[in-house]
Amino acid sequence: MSVARPRFRPVVAELLGVALVVAVVVTGALYASASPDFDHPVRGENAWRSFLIASILLSTLGTLAAWVLWVAWRRRAALDSEPDAPARLIALAVATLPDARRDWGAAMTAELSSIADRTARRRFAAGSARAALFPPGGARRPATGWAGAALGVLGVSAFAAAVVYLLVVYPRETVDATPPFLGVFFVVVLVACLGLTLVAPQALTSSALARRVGLWLGVAAGVGLLISSRTGALDAGAMTFIVPVQLLTLVVVPAMVAAVTRSLCAAVQSILWGFVFSSVAMLPVYIVEAVRRYHADGGLYLDGEAGRWTTIGTNLADAVGWLLLFIPGLLVPLGILGAAVVTAATRASERGGNRPTVASG
Amino acid sequence: MKRKRRPSRQTTAVVRALAEEPPAWRYGYELCRQLGIKAGSMYPILMRLADRGLLETTWENNPGSGRPPRHLYRLTDSGLALAAQLTEDAATGARPANRAPAGRVHARPRLAGRQA
Numbered sequence: 001m002s003v004a005r006p007r008f009r010p011v012v013a014e015l016l017g018v019a020l021v022v023a024v025v026v027t028g029a030l031y032a033s034a035s036p037d038f039d040h041p042v043r044g045e046n047a048w049r050s051f052l053i054a055s056i057l058l059s060t061l062g063t064l065a066a067w068v069l070w071v072a073w074r075r076r077a078a079l080d081s082e083p084d085a086p087a088r089l090i091a092l093a094v095a096t097l098p099d100a101r102r103d104w105g106a107a108m109t110a111e112l113s114s115i116a117d118r119t120a121r122r123r124f125a126a127g128s129a130r131a132a133l134f135p136p137g138g139a140r141r142p143a144t145g146w147a148g149a150a151l152g153v154l155g156v157s158a159f160a161a162a163v164v165y166l167l168v169v170y171p172r173e174t175v176d177a178t179p180p181f182l183g184v185f186f187v188v189v190l191v192a193c194l195g196l197t198l199v200a201p202q203a204l205t206s207s208a209l210a211r212r213v214g215l216w217l218g219v220a221a222g223v224g225l226l227i228s229s230r231t232g233a234l235d236a237g238a239m240t241f242i243v244p245v246q247l248l249t250l251v252v253v254p255a256m257v258a259a260v261t262r263s264l265c266a267a268v269q270s271i272l273w274g275f276v277f278s279s280v281a282m283l284p285v286y287i288v289e290a291v292r293r294y295h296a297d298g299g300l301y302l303d304g305e306a307g308r309w310t311t312i313g314t315n316l317a318d319a320v321g322w323l324l325l326f327i328p329g330l331l332v333p334l335g336i337l338g339a340a341v342v343t344a345a346t347r348a349s350e351r352g353g354n355r356p357t358v359a360s361g
Numbered sequence: 362m363k364r365k366r367r368p369s370r371q372t373t374a375v376v377r378a379l380a381e382e383p384p385a386w387r388y389g390y391e392l393c394r395q396l397g398i399k400a401g402s403m404y405p406i407l408m409r410l411a412d413r414g415l416l417e418t419t420w421e422n423n424p425g426s427g428r429p430p431r432h433l434y435r436l437t438d439s440g441l442a443l444a445a446q447l448t449e450d451a452a453t454g455a456r457p458a459n460r461a462p463a464g465r466v467h468a469r470p471r472l473a474g475r476q477a
Contacts, residue, residue: 103418104408107432108400110424111390114431124390127400136405136412 015067022062026329027055032181033321058329065333068340072264086125087112093129096203101135108132134201143200148215148277152197155222155280156190162287166316173313178320186320190283193276210257210269217249218277225282229289237303238286243327245282249274250331251338258339262346267339275328283319290315371398372406373447376415379436380444386419386433407434415440 030051037047074080077095082088090112094105108128115121142149166174196204205211228234228241250271258267290301294312299305302318368376374396379387393403410416417437421430436444 101408103432104404106429107389107418108404110421110429110431111388111400113428114388114425115390124393124400127393127402128404130401131404131408134405136409 014070015063018066018070019059019063022066023055023059026059026062029181029185029325029329030055030058033179033185033325036179054326054329058333061330061333061337065336068264068336069268072340084121086121089125089129090132093132096201097132097135098202098206101132101202104135105132133203137202142198143202143205144197144211144215144273148197148211148273151215151218151277152194152280155277155284156194158284159190159280159287162284162291163316166287166291166313170312173311174316175313177311177313178317182317182320182325186324189324190280193280196272196276197280204269204272207257207261207263207266207269209261210266211273213253213257213270214249214273214275214277217253217274218279218281221245221249221278222281222285225285226289229285229293234289234301235304237305238289238301239303239322242282242323246278246323246327246331249278250328251335254335255338255342258342259346262343262350264340264343267343268336271332271335271339275332279323282323286319286323287315290319367450368443368447369406371396371402372410374398375403375406376410376436376440376444376447379416379434380441380448383436383441386435388431388433392434410440413439415443 034047034051037043038051040047073092073095077088077091079088079091082091087109090105090109094102094109097105108131112121112124112128115124137143144152163174224245225234225238225241229238234241253274254267254270257270258264261267286301291312293299293301294315300310300318301315302322375392375398378392378396389400389403389407392398392407393400396403398406407416411418411434415437417435417440419433421433424430
């Protein structure tokens with residue numbers, strides 16, 4: 001007991017810190033996106049109930065997933081052995097370096113050990129952490145390859161064009177149906193997606209398998225949504241396609257990547273790239289097909305609902321809310337937790353069976 | 362024909378500092394202090410120079426007690442050729458293409474070089 005006690009308090013403090021940050025972010029995002037409905041005479045009660053349930057569920061899952069990532073990161077950084085904050089900062093940053101740059105991480109760490117002055121240590125650690133998090137790239141090509149960059153640029157451009165179309169042709173319906181938070185949120189997420197496809201840090205592109213799997217899943221998701229929609233397979237709503245595809249992209253495939261590479265880092269990268277590429281591929285298709293469907297039968301593309309509370313502009317809020325926020329908010333934590341379990345299981349079986357390791361990058 | 366990019370002002374300063382005493386091995390922090398360049402800029406410069414075969418790296422043989430061995434740097438023959446080229450360019454008035462704002466790089470008296 002006397003050995004466990006000193007370790008217990010920092011662990012609980014870190015867990016509470018992670019829980020607090022995740023709860024604030026998740027609850028804030030859900031509140032901002034759902035609050036316009038709270039005062040609605042018909043939908044108000046349901047909106048409150050949905051907000052509370054979703055906040056508790058997503059905050060809990062998000063906390064567990066963030067905690068797993070934090071524990072994996074601090075273990076990789078060997079944080080417990082570092083003497084002070086500058087050393088811990090460098091250790092955390094260096095832990096994100098790809099294998100080809102690990103020597104440089106060791107160089108920065110060793111250099112810090114020769115600096116005694118506290119201010120100089122802090123400055124050197126801050127600069128070195130920046131260099132470790134964003135090391136120079138080797139090749140003069142996009143981080144996700146030409147195909148990934150092309151999909152990113154085309155997808156984001158097409159979605160931007162579709163949104164502009166909605167804003168020009170149906171300005172009142174689109175603006176009224178889109179909460180300000182979702183408007184800002186989708187711009188931020190899409191700019192981030194575009195930036196990642198073009199200039200992602202090396203820490204996020206070290207697994208070629210994760211990048212390729214994410215890219216081809218994204219292409220398949222976009223093409224699949226279009227074909228399913230045009231062949232009449234989505235008469236009950238696009239949810240019947242989107243939920244299984246995102247489950248596959250964000251949970252099942254990352255677990256398979258974890259099993260193949262025995263690497264949680266590679267699995268998390270496959271979640272990231274699956275989300276990025278499936279989002280930029282499906283969003284423009286969603287809006288185009290939503291407009292087509294609305295003109296055909298007046299129903300929403302998401303679930304076929306048609307009523308006095310829905311307009312053609314509701315499709316934009318649906319697309320952003322469900323494709324970028326609600327479903328990923330549920331499935332990304334599940335994907336991380338699943339990948340962590342699979343990674344631990346495969347590593348355990350590897351230790352037992354002494355199997356050869358497959359490189360993740 | 363492949364276009365050759367001129368190195369930035371900071372990279373030029375690092376190459377010149379390393380060329381002052383070619384056989385000497387230098388520490389990263391020592392170069393930071395000598396040139397007034399922050400670690401966040403210095404290490405990417407050193408990484409790029411090493412990637413291009415202009416910089417040779419090694420680890421310290423006899424670190425102080427309880428300290429890990431530090432990384433040491435010096436120019437390769439290609440790096441020395443680049444340094445000579447940069448000196449020639451400076452003499453003929455050619456300026457680096459990717460200039461940092463004036464005053465970002467401070468030339469200071471060089472600290473003693475280290476031998477591995």
